[in-house]
Amino acid sequence: MSKLIKNPGAIFRRPILAGLVVTLVLACITLPAQARETLRIGYQKSSTLITLLKTQGTLDKALAEANIDVSWHEFPSGLPLLEALNVGNVDVSADVADTVPIFAQAAQAKLTYFAQEAPSPSAQAIVVHKHSSLQQLADLKGKKVAVTKAAGAHYLLIAALNKAGLKFSDIQPAYLSPADGRAAFENQKVDAWVTWEPFLSGVQRQLPTRTLADGNGLASYKRYYLTSTRYAQAHPEVIQLVYQQLREAGAWVKSHPRDAAQVLGPLWGNLDVETVEAANAHRSYQVQPVTADQLGEQQKIADAFFAAGLLPKAVDAQDVEIWKPGLR
Numbered sequence: 001m002s003k004l005i006k007n008p009g010a011i012f013r014r015p016i017l018a019g020l021v022v023t024l025v026l027a028c029i030t031l032p033a034q035a036r037e038t039l040r041i042g043y044q045k046s047s048t049l050i051t052l053l054k055t056q057g058t059l060d061k062a063l064a065e066a067n068i069d070v071s072w073h074e075f076p077s078g079l080p081l082l083e084a085l086n087v088g089n090v091d092v093s094a095d096v097a098d099t100v101p102i103f104a105q106a107a108q109a110k111l112t113y114f115a116q117e118a119p120s121p122s123a124q125a126i127v128v129h130k131h132s133s134l135q136q137l138a139d140l141k142g143k144k145v146a147v148t149k150a151a152g153a154h155y156l157l158i159a160a161l162n163k164a165g166l167k168f169s170d171i172q173p174a175y176l177s178p179a180d181g182r183a184a185f186e187n188q189k190v191d192a193w194v195t196w197e198p199f200l201s202g203v204q205r206q207l208p209t210r211t212l213a214d215g216n217g218l219a220s221y222k223r224y225y226l227t228s229t230r231y232a233q234a235h236p237e238v239i240q241l242v243y244q245q246l247r248e249a250g251a252w253v254k255s256h257p258r259d260a261a262q263v264l265g266p267l268w269g270n271l272d273v274e275t276v277e278a279a280n281a282h283r284s285y286q287v288q289p290v291t292a293d294q295l296g297e298q299q300k301i302a303d304a305f306f307a308a309g310l311l312p313k314a315v316d317a318q319d320v321e322i323w324k325p326g327l328r
Helices: 009-028 048-056 058-064 078-086 099-106 152-163 178-186 199-206 229-234 236-255 257-267 273-281 296-307
Strands: 037-043 068-074 092-097 111-117 124-129 144-147 172-175 192-196 209-214 223-228
Touching: 037 048, 037 078, 048 058, 048 092, 048 236, 048 257, 058 068, 058 236, 078 092, 078 099, 078 111, 078 223, 092 099, 092 111, 092 152, 099 111, 099 152, 099 223, 099 296, 111 229, 111 236, 124 152, 124 199, 144 152, 144 178, 152 192, 152 209, 152 296, 178 192, 178 199, 192 199, 199 209, 199 273, 223 229, 223 236, 229 236, 236 257, 257 273
Parallel strands: 037 068, 037 092, 144 172, 144 192
Antiparallel strands: 092 223, 111 223, 124 192, 124 209
C-alpha cells in the first residue's frame, strides 16, 4: 500500500512554480530589435525628383518611419544604372530616359516599370554653334555629332535623321558623356551636340548656339522609374511609398520653381538659378503610373535602334513587368 501524502497540494504547486520560473527567465531575456532593411537607390545628376528628395531628406524620413534606411548610389548615365539594377547592386532606379529600358530589355534584364514622367519633348535638342554652316537637319550628313549612347538624345538623333531622309550611318557619331560632349562642342571638336536638360539650357545660355531641332514632333522623351522585378514583388509597399513621394516632389517643383532651382543649382555644377529654372520649365515632372497601352513609342524606339543596327536583337516593348500603384 502506498504511503499517504502529507501535503498533496504541493504536487500541483511544483509544476506551477516551475512554469513561473521559466516565464520569469524568458521575460528577462532581451529580444533583438527588428532588423532594419535598406533600400538602395541608384540615380544620375539629371534625376531631378530623386535628387530633391535625397537633398531635402524627405524620402529618408518617410522610409525611416517604415523601419527602412536608404543608401544612395550615383551613376554617370542611365545604362550602367540599369545594369546595376539588373545584377542586384541597387533596388530602385531613379528616372532614366525612355531609350534606356529598351537596351536593358535587349540584354534580358528582369526589370519592372513603376512610374513615368509625362512627355517633355522640348527637354532635349540638337544644337550647333550660332555661326555654323549647318542650317537644317539634312546638313548633318557626313558631320561629327556628339551624343550619349542609349540616352533619349540618341533616339532623338535617329528620329531627326530619318525625318531628313538620312540614315544613322550617314553621320559620324561621337559617343560621349554629357560633360565630354559639352567640352567637345565648346572646343568645336564636333559639328553638333544632342543633349538634354539641364545640359541643354546650360549650353544655350552660356554659348552662342542655334537649335536645329528639339523633340517636338520627333521624340516625346518620357522618363521612366524602374525597380527589379524581384524587389517589386517582395516590397510593393516600399515602391508605393517611393511612388507617392515622387508625385509630391514633382508637384512641388512646378509650384515652387525658384525654390527648386536654388536647391538644384549647386548640385548641377553650380548652375545659376535662371538656367535651372529654364531647364525645369522644359520638364513635365508629372509622375504617373505606367500602363502597357502607353508603350507605343517605346516600341518605335526599339524598332528604330534595331533598324540602325544599334540593338543586338528585336525587342517587344510590352514584354515587361509593370507595377500598379494602390489607390490612395
